[in-house]
Amino acid sequence: MTKTSRDDMLARIRAAITKGNPHTVVDGRDVSYDMPADLDMATRVAQFAHRVEEYKAWVGQCRSADIATVIHARLVLRNAHTMVVPMDVPANWLTGDITYVRDNQLTRQEIAACAGVITGAAVGIAQTGTIVLDGGATQGRRMLTLLPDYHLCVVRASTIVTSVPQAFAHLGRIAPTPRPAYTFVSGPSATSDIELNRVEGVHGPRTLDVCIVTDW
């Protein structure tokens, strides 16, 4: 049945294309469009920080030597005593009297039992205050940043681009084979269905802390 349907559908589509092609010929392959002015690094970082903050996430900046200190301080402030961590997050990020659980094939219940998760990120987008996870170094699998209620994300300043198109172009260039799964995170989860009041945190981490590492 499936093969017949495929042939049928393709035949219908081909006939429809011929019948309904508009008169004017448009070449949509080389489509150019305006882009926002490219910002310098400092401005990018500032805009990124500002826009992430607007989504009601905490944003801080530090130098690479101080990552561990900042992380620990945030965990204490958030009262988060057990954090799940991808296998390849550097050990020297993780200090103090906190239980760090490495994701060595944890069950979903084990992940959900943790207060939060610590990861890095692939790319940041200044224009929209977006963090992109591609499952690469220090990021782990998707379930890790989905089940716990708190996500602490370390973003390298050098990976922050100005615009959305730049982010996609960059991700496209560095994409390994096979292509990974991507998660774009722009603030904590939200809904505005009930009388259009914005209510944070339906599913996924309701608390997001972002630490920008300025010299990395």
Next chain:
Amino acid sequence: MKIALFITCFNDTIFPNTGKAVVEILERLGHEVIFPEAQTCCGQMHFNTGYQAEAMPIIRQFVHTFSAYDVVVSPSASCTGMVRDMYRLAAEVHHDMVLAEAVDQLAGRVYEFSELLVNRLQVVDVGAYYPHRVTYHPTCHSLRGIRVGDAPERLLRAVRGIDYVPLTSSSECCGFGGTFAVKNADTSMAMLGDKIRHILDTRAEVCVAADNSCLMHIGGALHRQRSGVRVAHLAEILVAQE
């Protein structure tokens, strides 16, 4: 300049004063107005209601009547929009490429009255005097169709003695929409209710627009409600003098 006037069927029949005002203003500015008497209608009512085969002869009649003129003016943004935006499509859909060619030649020469004055004739002050409180409703065709921009408002603000008050939420449709006003009368009236409210809030004596068709709808309700507010076409304000 020789300017051919397309009066439009409803202005011809119901609002001749609008046409008279256009003639007077253009003559005052030193132009010669021509009225090709073979004209009837632009075909919009039929075309937009779906009677497109029936509209074609009317469309051809218009193109035939006005092709000879370098400048055509109409005191109706909706009819101007019909010619400039829909005539080409109509010709294409009916596989009449000769007509399409003629439309391409003509369309750019057809102007709505306020855009003729401001953009083509470069005139904003036509020497009008009208000491009344006036507000302005930008009709959908003038705003989003042919995009006359702020031409009408600039013309109004240049009128001596005028007390001009902008309309709140002015870009919202009044609910006329041609046969929509009859086929979907309830929704049309719900939309009109808000437009009337905004007009009354301005405390204006007159509501002005570039289209008598929408003004028929707005004015019809203002009159039914005995609101003490009337409607007038832009040209009828601009023609007023001491």
Next chain:
Amino acid sequence: MRKPESVIIDLSPHFEIGAKQALQNTQLRRNMGKATQTIRAKRAAVVDEMQEWESLRVAGQRIKDEVMRNLDTYLIQLEAAVQRAGGHVHWARDAREANQIVTQLIQRAGAQEIIKVKSLTTDEIRLNEALHVAGITAIETDLAELIIQLANEKSSHILVPAIHKNRAEIRALFQKAMNLPDLTDEPQQLAAAARRFLREKFMTVTVATSGANFAIAETGSVCVVESEGNGRMCLTMPDVLISVMGIEKILPRWDDLGVFMQLLPRSSTGERMNPYTTIWTGVHQGDGPREFHLVLLDNGRSDVLADRVGRQTLHCIRCSACINICPVYERTGGHAYGSVYPGPIGAILTPQLVGTAHASSLPYASSLCGACYDVCPVRINIPEVLVHLRGKVVAEKQATIQGTLAAENIGMKAIAQVFRHQTLYEAAQKSGQLAQHFFVTDGYIEQGPGPLASWTKMRDFPAMANQSFREWWRERKHNDKDKS
């Protein structure tokens, strides 16, 4: 004319009747007015800050135009890429076939319960009902869809389906369905209740369905855009994922997402970016479902593709900007359209999917104000398509005896004859001037005869002038000639 196998409308809708009822619902009017005004303002703010917005709209239009010209090529490319990445691709000509495929996949997985990410496409084919017949329970996980499901109602907006419900109504629903008698109507509380209720499902249910916002032919990637996080749950937690996607949702290249992921969030929720977007490709080792199925759905789309003027309808990315700005929708709400797709996009998409004869009132559910065209991120000329579809409706009616004899048809044809000829036109003017005398008081007709009656029921009508413009013109010419 095609009889719809899958009915995405409830009956041949009579918009005017549904609208009349809805207009009198004061709560609906209030909710809709407030909601659409809020979304409009948010959209305007994030669009106005982008100087590149117009160029993005043009880019979006051109990319989609290219897709439609080469849809077969891109579908084949997508299929190959998905398969290379370990996914399966199924082709469904219509709703019945799609439902069959999905049902069988779920049965093969041995599941009797599935979780769903909101998908208009699955609403269109009435997947939930088909699954129910097969003894499979489909649980909606979007908060609004959950509300609609519990209320046993239909969605009234493509983005905010429960826009017509207020918090008191929602509390009542949750209290009953989730057994929470002490629940308050605070939005925070209501959301928290939904979260707990659904969490258990996310942790345990093994099969999920979704739709797709975009699919990239070049890479085989599928993209789902959302706010709440339930999408991520459905796309990540289960063993088996089935995505149902209209064939028009394809984009050619990965980089095209750079355009559409700017256009969509700003146009739909009025944000620079929505909270969560997931882009996956086939199956990923150790991360997410181990089995992925993509169901490509036609269900009338190839008919839309074949229509030179109507084809642009397929460019739609389901942002709802047109719905939020429409002055008709704002007042009537979505149910009056009797269709899964309401508002301006619904008025052009539904008649083309099910045949104009089965949705003949929808192309007329518009004053042609054009506000929708102005905000459409892919520049669909909705007024142009509406007028085009009205032409089809009229032509279809005229092909029937009933339609030929209808008063409107006779009247319009008569007027058209008059307007063709100057002499007939002027004669009609004259007789109108004479005939109206009986009805005119002080320059107005307040109770009009015949066709004027529907007008004058609600507002006055200006009387015809005693002297038409052309009569005045001739007289003037005559007087001038006399003078000279």
